[in-house]
Amino acid sequence: MSDVLINVQNLSKYFTASRNFWGNPTSFVRAVENVSFQVYKGETLGIVGETGCGKSTVGRTIVGLYKPTKGTVSCAGEDIHTAIHGPNAMTMRRKLQMIFQDPYASLNPRMTVGDIVGEPLAIHKITSGKDRQSRVYGLLKQVGLNPEHASRFPHEFSGGQRQRIGIARALAVNPEFIVCDEPISALDVSIQAQVVNLLEELQSEYGLTYLFIAHDLSMVRHISTRVAVMYLGALVEIAAADELYKNPQHPYTKALLSAIPIADPAAEAKRQRIILTGDVPSPINPPSGCKFRTRCRFAMAKCAEMAPELITGANNHTIACHLVK
């Protein structure tokens, strides 16, 4: 595969959960803990995992919305968090864009669509006047909207159209890397495929690199080159999409994938489900050692003692589990 664009090394992000009388933190939400992975240029890395496992936190830290508690994130070899606090902050910010889950909440209701899409052009001083207008029209066309839509307000659009506006806005500054944080979760089933197809077209046209976060495991497999699985702040497995779905190794990944509903009664009747018992523990007080051990059928004494390291085996398949040698 080609060059590494984004390199995440030993990233941890803690949020303060409670403070004492003096305002000093007394407990933390360990949203992301010691996560390392790379995103290659031109690929789509999918991130899956259940609510609260830290997917959005990883995405937001990569684009610089959060500062890492520990570890580093770099883009094409340059440390992101040093860059966005240095003289070339704008250059780095321009490279990294984000599309959000809720197309309703992420667009300013008092701005016209033209202003929303044109705003990043103004901030980054890319174009002005007539040029800016034609660039905005061009962007709207690229995402399947009409130039006439530029003078309308977000509430006049459907969910799928609003998501297109968000995509046009992210594309405006010619980014290299886009974090798509649940871009289709709020959309109707029949509209989801429209947006996914658009993201794929834009990727092949501009060589974009995506981090694609979603609940829908089937859609993640469809769009991703490689897929990373997170559990309670930790990365448990990462491999090429087909390899991961056909040959999952981590007990959590196995359970997760076996729970995906398949839209075919014949296939449903044949499959063997692994039903996990219990709930996901709290990230404020996570289990020692391997975080999945409290729900794992194969947990051993060792699993409570130390956290398994990520080990890369055949087919570039990386797993963090004491069972897997």
Next chain:
Amino acid sequence: MEKILSVENLKVIFNTYAGTVQAVSDVSFTLDKGEIIGIVGESGCGKSVTSSAIMRLIPSPPGQISGGRIIFDGKDLVSLDEKALQSIRGNQISMIFQDPIVSLNPVLTVGLQLAESFMLHQKLPKKLALEKAVELLKLVGIPAPEERIHQYPHQMSGGMRQRVMIAMALALRPRILIADEPTTALDVTVQAQIMELIKKLNTELSTAVILITHDLGVVAGMCSRVLVMYAGKIVESAPARELYNSPQHPYTWGLLKSVPRPDKQKAALSSIPGQPPDLLAPPSGCAFMPRCQFAMEICKQPPKETVGSENHSCRCWLVDPASPYSPGTLFKEGEA
């Protein structure tokens, strides 16, 4: 099979300041004893309104059941008075909702909420009712139920609260359980737990279930029959295998092709263009026509329901006996 519910030509409208919303128009289906049927369709197509109508929980005003009958136990629920309905709701037919946190009382312990229905309907003393509550929580797979009954809803996880909701819905052993998107707010592994539970209760207590969801996958693993709704109407219904293997309505076909299959090689996703229609001014003909790649001149007139073999029914001019086409071959061509 013995029929326990039959919905006939149900119509529900909402009178809003912008005009009359035709939320459900002409919906008919039946439910057999001990059966699980699925209703699928996208946001706003009328799934929840249909189920609220069966429970007679349509807020009025602005809503109104403007036509049709809902026959349960030989009685038409549409014409029953509130007192008669109260003895059916919860007792004979009960419902679980999408969001358990709004349907549970936040200031009452889970145990008391469960015990209430036994105290109210079966006139049990509190102590006995609480014992029954513990039994129910055990039935729905909540560990350490003796301790859990003293907890408040906010002290439980989403999956746990949904179990409590199911326990409440099942407390009085209803004959019909309506589950309106019971797992939409939950993660896949928890969703699998809840679906497993509903299936188990269906077999053990032979409760008939109406499962409402927008997820074609969830339905495939659970239901014997599936109804597909679009813009307030049932556009297709068939036994599950039949529906997934040979969809006849272009909307069903489009939906099935727009979800990726996790068990198959990657194939291009085909999307359905356009948006679902506005129910304030629904098209007079087929509501799917503006988005349909097979639309014909005749589609401007409302399509009739055509029933084929295996009880496969479809509302589409393509399958009308007079139609020169067969959706099977059309869809194969559309595939290319």
